[in-house]
Amino acid sequence: MANSGVQLLGFSLSLVGVIGLIVGTILPQWKMSAYVGDSIITAVATYQGLWMSCAFQSTGQLQCKIYDSILQLDSALQATRALMIVGIIVSIAGLGVASIGMKCTTCGAEDKVRKARTAMMGGIILLVGALSAVVACSWFAHNVIRAFYNPFTPVNTKFEFGAAIFIAWGGSFLDVLGGAMLAASCPRRKQVSKYHKNPTRAPSSSTKEYV
Numbered sequence: 001m002a003n004s005g006v007q008l009l010g011f012s013l014s015l016v017g018v019i020g021l022i023v024g025t026i027l028p029q030w031k032m033s034a035y036v037g038d039s040i041i042t043a044v045a046t047y048q049g050l051w052m053s054c055a056f057q058s059t060g061q062l063q064c065k066i067y068d069s070i071l072q073l074d075s076a077l078q079a080t081r082a083l084m085i086v087g088i089i090v091s092i093a094g095l096g097v098a099s100i101g102m103k104c105t106t107c108g109a110e111d112k113v114r115k116a117r118t119a120m121m122g123g124i125i126l127l128v129g130a131l132s133a134v135v136a137c138s139w140f141a142h143n144v145i146r147a148f149y150n151p152f153t154p155v156n157t158k159f160e161f162g163a164a165i166f167i168a169w170g171g172s173f174l175d176v177l178g179g180a181m182l183a184a185s186c187p188r189r190k191q192v193s194k195y196h197k198n199p200t201r202a203p204s205s206s207t208k209e210y211v
Helices: 004-026 075-101 112-148 163-183
Strands: 031-033 044-048 052-057 062-066 159-161
Touching: 004 075, 004 112, 004 163, 075 112, 075 163, 112 159, 112 163
Parallel strands: none
Antiparallel strands: 031 044, 031 159, 044 052, 052 062
């Protein structure tokens, strides 16, 4: 059976990872305005996230505007939204399944093999959710890099990575690590010895002695 300490550590890492995914998805700092070339540094910093865009002024005021219409957004942003939401929902479901199968819980404690398999299934579900978030963050980052190095992009509209995408990246990798630990809870089969000792047979009573 898997060590309960490893299961508890994997569950804790996955829980912190899911919290990171939720926080990263909500925050608007997925990309921020980049000051490159001959552009003059203005008193306003622009942030764009999955749900809103914000303008931070040097006076400390932050003004945010939620995107009015989903249909007006580009397909890459819509796909990133969908993948992050799917990753969060699947990861939360994986945490629920893993909590049932962990050795430190009393649910179904009479069947240890089934509990180990349940914890393994929860780890696999967590891995699926984490990979969905990794794909979403990497895709968004790829689009930011491509637009940044595109020579036809105006200098004042170039963006670079914000803090939220790093939080989401960190949460997804923690989710992957925790899911892998829980997925290692697969019960090992007992090794049966190939060599069996043949029982000694008692001499037959019907043996006849010949002189």
